[in-house]
Amino acid sequence: MIRLSTTEADFEPRFAALIEQARETTAKVDAAVSAIIADVRANGDAALIDYTQRFDRWKPGALRITDAELAEAEASVEPALLEALDLAAARIEAFHRAQMPADLEMKDAQGLTLGMRWGALDAVGLYVPGGKAAYPSSVLMNAIPARVAGVGRVVMCVPTPDGVTNPLVLAAARRAGVSELWRVGGAQAIAAMAWGTESIAPVDRIAGPGNAYVAEAKRQVFGRVGIDSIAGPSEVVVIADASNDAAHVAMDLMAQAEHDEAAQSILITDDAAFAEAVVQAVEQALATLPRAGIAGESWRRHGAVVLVRNWDEACELTNRLAPEHLQIMVDAPRALFSRIRHAGAAFLGPWCPEAVGDYVAGPNHVLPTGRSARYASGLSVFDFLKRTTWVEADRAALEAVGPAAVALARAEGLTAHAESVAQRLRLNRPT
Amino acid sequence: MIRLSTTEADFEPRFAALIEQARETTAKVDAAVSAIIADVRANGDAALIDYTQRFDRWKPGALRITDAELAEAEASVEPALLEALDLAAARIEAFHRAQMPADLEMKDAQGLTLGMRWGALDAVGLYVPGGKAAYPSSVLMNAIPARVAGVGRVVMCVPTPDGVTNPLVLAAARRAGVSELWRVGGAQAIAAMAWGTESIAPVDRIAGPGNAYVAEAKRQVFGRVGIDSIAGPSEVVVIADASNDAAHVAMDLMAQAEHDEAAQSILITDDAAFAEAVVQAVEQALATLPRAGIAGESWRRHGAVVLVRNWDEACELTNRLAPEHLQIMVDAPRALFSRIRHAGAAFLGPWCPEAVGDYVAGPNHVLPTGRSARYASGLSVFDFLKRTTWVEADRAALEAVGPAAVALARAEGLTAHAESVAQRLRLNRPT
Structure with missing residues (x-):
């Protein structure tokens, strides 16, 4: 712990050092993660089972956690805790509902109608850390915004070290409306959700915190799928x-x-x-x-x-x-x-x-x-929504704004762009 | 060009192949880009000048494009084109103003006030490709949303192959309210904006399209700064x-x-x-x-x-x-x-x-x-804004929701979390 005071002469360098202090020794795991991703792409479920044996020290009979297992887990949780989960879930849902943005539509002086429409992602993957950091609260915080946004398929992966699952985590997943739960962790879970395996269909975006391997895997699959910030x-x-x-x-x-x-x-x-x-x-x-x-x-x-x-x-x-x-x-x-x-x-x-x-x-x-x-911002419904903008024009609107588009397209040397407007307006002789 | 028809027996595999078709031969540039970023971090402006000599085939006298150069460039553009730029800029600004989201504040039944506040980034970097793809329209499309969002410092980097700058690009930058223009391109521009050099102060987020080197550099600086999607x-x-x-x-x-x-x-x-x-x-x-x-x-x-x-x-x-x-x-x-x-x-x-x-x-x-x-979504004011959520509670509100927080924190084994609530409510005996 350091004590700093703004009255001290060396405050500025010491505060700057505090800001730049690297708190994490980021292990060099990119090669290991590349190999895991390549293996999951090539070998699918077999690779997932293999890594679970290697890293979580057991061989799962099935990768998917069944509804019966979820119900059984929930039944083992004391009622007071389930009530606390319910209060949390209801409050998280209410706040995230209030976050939902409105669509935009505007008609302007030139007669164009412009719009922006929000839509939910089809499928998202949520990573929930296992072991000492298996937090039911994180399950609620990740899954509820996705559901509120309108995501149809919410996939969750959680590692199960030594085969152990946390009943409260499963109860939270059930309450949060998770569609599929998989006992898969680490970089292999990220690879499976990004590329798909025989069992796990690929998703469009992956969110949720994890260790250095998970973070690097998210970085490597970025582009194939969307990812949230690396925590x-x-x-x-x-x-x-x-x-x-x-x-x-x-x-x-x-x-x-x-x-x-x-x-x-x-x-x-x-x-x-x-x-x-x-x-x-x-x-x-x-x-x-x-x-x-x-x-x-x-x-x-x-x-x-x-x-x-x-x-x-x-x-x-x-x-x-x-x-x-x-x-x-x-x-x-x-x-x-x-x-x-x-x-x-x-x-x-x-x-x-x-x-x-x-x-x-x-x-x-x-x-x-x-x-x-x-x-960057905290996780929210915006992580599970995307926007499509749209433009509607009739002939008069195109006549109003088209000539400027033609001039700019010609200046950029993009003749087909220019002609696509000009020929509609019968302006097709270059000036 | 392929012709497909949904009535044909082999439609599905052929359409699937069309979707999966890799259109880009992504060159393996990660090692080259890592080296460039390390060089810019170590050698700052000198590295930028060195790379400009190597890749753009000339030695810039100054990295920054001056206001006088901007004014001179603008004066060389024909008035009709400036008018087209003005029409475009005004329309882009109007649409992006309409995009601006509202803050949220809600008081709930338990007496907590919850909020979400939007705020602009302090500084953003925009990459504008040079050479054959030097598009003034892209300058408007990148810079105007940043300005509308309220970003104070809008930095733009543009490569100048053989020392050539496009006057219309500079005129667009001037109209779009760019704060600083630098004749720096490629991965070295991304490195400079992310890490800073003697001349260029670092930014918080980088947006804008570029070639394979620029895309890989954005991937590598992600985390140090925010980035937009890789185009x-x-x-x-x-x-x-x-x-x-x-x-x-x-x-x-x-x-x-x-x-x-x-x-x-x-x-x-x-x-x-x-x-x-x-x-x-x-x-x-x-x-x-x-x-x-x-x-x-x-x-x-x-x-x-x-x-x-x-x-x-x-x-x-x-x-x-x-x-x-x-x-x-x-x-x-x-x-x-x-x-x-x-x-x-x-x-x-x-x-x-x-x-x-x-x-x-x-x-x-x-x-x-x-x-x-x-x-993912198109570029918008949301790329230049972030959210801070907030919670306000008085004693009664904490009494209403605190016990559930204590129960969940204890279940997660986070005793200090539980105690931080419990001791305020004098509930500090574990149940």
């Missing part, structure tokens, strides 16, 4: 004043840190004593948390406490960090939020810890990491 | 009935074919005699077109005439092709269009050749190619 380790910035409970802020920082040793938790505050109280409270929290090993490592390696003179500085630094998650725990948090240009998701006020957004608030928890909030 | 060769599907003028349809097909030998033009019609009339008219057009070499090669290699029994078949086949451009020249074109799920842009009626959309209609002409209209 890196998670991060939070908490902007808090001294009126807050230091223990609450500390636990918010640890909630991020417990994800992964590469996660990053940053406190920005204007009060030195409060900063030290939070640092103390983090140590106390680490003494009791089951995942203190991971959280402590993240905090020591990547944590930061930044002391600022005022909230203007806090906004400027936050915009440079472009964090995945941002908690704003100051007076009038909306006013401060209006000056933040880059953040994946924001949580306003002392009663709104980021964990609320991870599970039940409604907005998506799949968010841009590693400063990509500068240009 | 492949262009294509058009024309659905036309026998009431059309065969010469018009033929010229529409040739307008696509003249772009590139790898372009693809496909006619779908329900009338065999009309199909033959179009084929004849194509031959007549090829006898006169200056770019007949390119257009003829495209037509022979990739052209197709598909005879269908009815428009249901036409829609089904078009959805499988997911073409970049679609002309619908039948009675009641909107009704047929409503059954098309996958197309980049559609042009309705006999008076609406696709070339109108290339220049002056208003919707963007940068569109998804190579069947990617299944999941």
Whole structure:
């Protein structure tokens, strides 16, 4: 954990170093992933079973998880948890329904009608990590927006290390309306969804987080199918004043840190004593948390406490960090939020810890990491929709705008373009 | 050119082959591009000048194109062409303004306020191809949506083979509000915009078409910056009935074919005699077109005439092709269009050749190619905007939804997540 203060002479280079700090040692896996993709394209299901034996240490009898298995898994989950899943699913669905965009149609002065129509993808593939990061909440967050967008076929792949599936993950998939569930993980799952196998029909777009192999596989199949952003380790910035409970802020920082040793938790505050109280409270929290090993490592390696003179500085630094998650725990948090240009998701006020957004608030928890909030957005219905623009013209409309098209096409040396307009208007003698 | 008919026994395999036909011989350029990117990162502007000498065969005195050079270039363009550019720019701007999405804010029954806020990217880079494909229309189509979205800094890179710049390209850049113009092309331009050099500050997202090197460079910098879809060769599907003028349809097909030998033009019609009339008219057009070499090669290699029994078949086949451009020249074109799920842009009626959309209609002409209209969309203001979702909760709201978050977090083994909610509600004894 580093302590920075904007009043110190070496603040700028130290803050710049914090921003550029590579939190992930990206393993060089591109050759291994190319080989896996080629193998799945050549050998289909057999390759998938082979990789499951090799990486997940068991041989699946069937690749597909059946409806009966789903029902059985759900029956094994305690009712209170299913109710919590239901509340989360309903709230996520409501927010994503509100996101749905409207079509556009406009007729202009020249008599052309212009439009833009939104349509759902036919089929999407969702990758859900297995093992220690098998999160039912991620199943809801990935599948519900696809369903709300109107995607007909929602395919999900999940690795099953040692044959183990998480019943709550399966229950979430059932609630979220997943059409097909496959016990396939890693780069081989991405290859199967992009290229298809005997069992798994190909999809049009793949979303969802994964390890280095999954990320590289998504990069390699990009173009064959669409992909979402490649997720890196998670991060939070908490902007808090001294009126807050230091223990609450500390636990918010640890909630991020417990994800992964590469996660990053940053406190920005204007009060030195409060900063030290939070640092103390983090140590106390680490003494009791089951995942203190991971959280402590993240905090020591990547944590930061930044002391600022005022909230203007806090906004400027936050915009440079472009964090995945941002908690704003100051007076009038909306006013401060209006000056933040880059953040994946924001949580306003002392009663709104980021964990609320991870599970039940409604907005998506799949968010841009590693400063990509500068240009990228969280998962949404827009990931599962595409636009078709359209133009309708009659003869009068073509007469109004056609001559300009002819002039520009001729200037670009594209004669057939020009003639396709000109001959309709009987303007076919070049000027 | 191949002739297909849905009544023939071997239609399905032949149509499937048409869809899977690789139109581009994608050169293996990844190692060359990696080396260029590493060189630009290490040597900055010097590397850019070096590559310009090597690939564009001249040594630029300055990398940046000055305002004086822009004004001089514009003064050399004939007024009628500037007027055509102005009409195009105004129409493109009006359509993209209409695209701008609205923010979302909703307060729900549990008392949480949820929102989604759109914001512009700070800086974007636009790649404009040079040489034979230096198109002023592409400058407008790339830069105007960025400006309409509210991007503050719009950087454009354009190669200048043998030192030649196209005055109309520069005039278009000036009109479109480009902030900085650089005479840099190829993979080195993408590297410079992604990583920055002494002269060129890095951007947040890169858009615009280019050759194989540019496409591979965009793939490699993805993650450091955002990128748009990687463009492949262009294509058009024309659905036309026998009431059309065969010469018009033929010229529409040739307008696509003249772009590139790898372009693809496909006619779908329900009338065999009309199909033959179009084929004849194509031959007549090829006898006169200056770019007949390119257009003829495209037509022979990739052209197709598909005879269908009815428009249901036409829609089904078009959805499988997911073409970049679609002309619908039948009675009641909107009704047929409503059954098309996958197309980049559609042009309705006999008076609406696709070339109108290339220049002056208003919707963007940068569109998804190579069947990617299944999941991708044309360039738009959405490429230059991102979303931040937000949540606001008070104590009562947290009490309403918090317990479900605590239950799910505990089930996922994320204790700090659970505690960050529970300790605010004094629920901190695990159940």
